[in-house]
Amino acid sequence: MLLGLLALLVTLLIGIAVGIAFEAARTRRARASAPGTGEAAAAPEAPAGPDPQDQSAPARAAGGMRRAAIVLNPVKAHADFRASAAAVCREAGWAEPLIIETEEEDPGTEMAREALAAGVDVVVAAGGDGTVRPVAEQLVHTGVPLGIVPLGTGNLLARNLSIVLGRPEWALRTALWGVDTSMDVAHAQLSPEGEDHVFLVMAGLGFDAAVMADTNDALKTRVGWLAYVEAGSRKLLGNRAKVSLRFDDKEPKETRVRSVLGGNCGKVQGGLELLPGAKVDDGILDVLIVSPKNLADWFGVIASVVGRRRRGLHTEITPCSRVVIEAEDEMEVQLDGDPCGETAYLAMEIDPGSLVVRTAGEELRRRIRAADWPVPFGYTND
Numbered sequence: 198m199l200l201g202l203l204a205l206l207v208t209l210l211i212g213i214a215v216g217i218a219f220e221a222a223r224t225r226r227a228r229a230s231a232p233g234t235g236e237a238a239a240a241p242e243a244p245a246g247p248d249p250q251d252q253s254a255p256a257r258a259a260g261g262m263r264r265a266a267i268v269l270n271p272v273k274a275h276a277d278f279r280a281s282a283a284a285v286c287r288e289a290g291w292a293e294p295l296i297i298e299t300e301e302e303d304p305g306t307e308m309a310r311e312a313l314a315a316g317v318d319v320v321v322a323a324g325g326d327g328t329v330r331p332v333a334e335q336l337v338h339t340g341v342p343l344g345i346v347p348l349g350t351g352n353l354l355a356r357n358l359s360i361v362l363g364r365p366e367w368a369l370r371t372a373l374w375g376v377d378t379s380m381d382v383a384h385a386q387l388s389p390e391g392e393d394h395v396f397l398v399m400a401g402l403g404f405d406a407a408v409m410a411d412t413n414d415a416l417k418t419r420v421g422w423l424a425y426v427e428a429g430s431r432k433l434l435g436n437r438a439k440v441s442l443r444f445d446d447k448e449p450k451e452t453r454v455r456s457v458l459g460g461n462c463g464k465v466q467g468g469l470e471l472l473p474g475a476k477v478d479d480g481i482l483d484v485l486i487v488s489p490k491n492l493a494d495w496f497g498v499i500a501s502v503v504g505r506r507r508r509g510l511h512t513e514i515t516p517c518s519r520v521v522i523e524a525e526d527e528m529e530v531q532l533d534g535d536p537c538g539e540t541a542y543l544a545m546e547i548d549p550g551s552l553v554v555r556t557a558g559e560e561l562r563r564r565i566r567a568a569d570w571p572v573p574f575g576y577t578n579d
């Protein structure tokens with residue numbers, strides 16, 4: 198048994214090392230292929246043109262040009278991003294974009310409201326999942342499509358929607374020319390009468406939220422998602438908490454957990470699928486309970502995740518529409534990676550098909566896969 202665990206550990210370490218080498222090589226390749234800055238770099242090469250079938254955005258009133266609003270996290274974007282975004286819109290025949298920068302105190306809420314009030318054709322969240330969430334929250338049930346330019350560390354929603362990473366201009370082109378599809382969002386309340394919050398990927402109570410809250414930002418800038426691995430290793434050992442879970446109208450179930458995660462979709466970094474089979478448009482909230490008692494149990498958890506098991510060793514996934522979790526003591530909580538303090542109550546409910554999101558159609562995906570476009574600003578971020 199012990200030998201098996203050691204073999205698993207070695208395999209995982211090799212996997213992580215290969216992953217780091219792969220990421221580093223990819224970044225080097227992208228940088229090497231980038232031309233320098235200056236005049237030539239300021240105008241991205243005109244694309245071959247969108248597939249007419251991909252032009253799903255409704256035409257504006259006669260004579261009017263389409264316009265995008267971009268809610269931009271300036272901390273995450275390359276210095277030339279504004280010029281780059283304007284050039285992409287021009288080449289697509291769209292009006293000058295309305296670019297609104299987020300602030301430390303407001304990661305996107307007021308900016309998305311301003312974008313909606315301006316009557317734009319698409320609202321693009323340019324940043325990490327922490328920017329996408331407040332922007333999407335304002336777009337739910339409006340029918341105005343959400344575009345995503347992933348500039349963060351995790352970019353989990355972009356990964357789940359197969360939006361191109363590390364190529365902001367192409368992600369923006371996807372936001373302009375892509376196809377509109379409806380996806381689910383989930384609502385969360387952190388107290389019985391509490392404010393409604395929207396999340397798009399996962400909300401968590403316990404271990405994972407504690408990891409998010411304790412991740413070193415400076416390290417995150419340097420090594421990306423591996424900073425979460427570092428924080429996670431410091432939090433592995435700890436006591437399980439007693440919680441009661443009520444799925445839909447069923448009887449409450451009492452159990453001990455390290456973490457409870459409610460997921461709208463399941464892909465995370467490194468190609469792992471934390472919630473196998475979970476999709477953004479299946480109308481299902483998948484609830485993962487993680488309940489290891491000790492370090493050895495964590496190997497079972499890892500094996501279950503790697504093995505894509507819905508009911509594994511110290512893990513269990515329950516599909517539902519709504520879950521109410523009540524804990525004996527307060528635990529840390531996170532929504533799409535944003536630490537939201539501590540709570541002893543978390544209610545989560547799926548809201549099917551309530552958000553329109555713009556993703557790459559087949560023709561656009563083919564061009565992105567071909568990867569034969571220039572990288573005008575020498576900028577990669579994935």
Ligand SMILES: [Mg+2]
Pocket residue numbers: 381460461462475476477478479480481482483
């Ligand atoms: Mg789902």
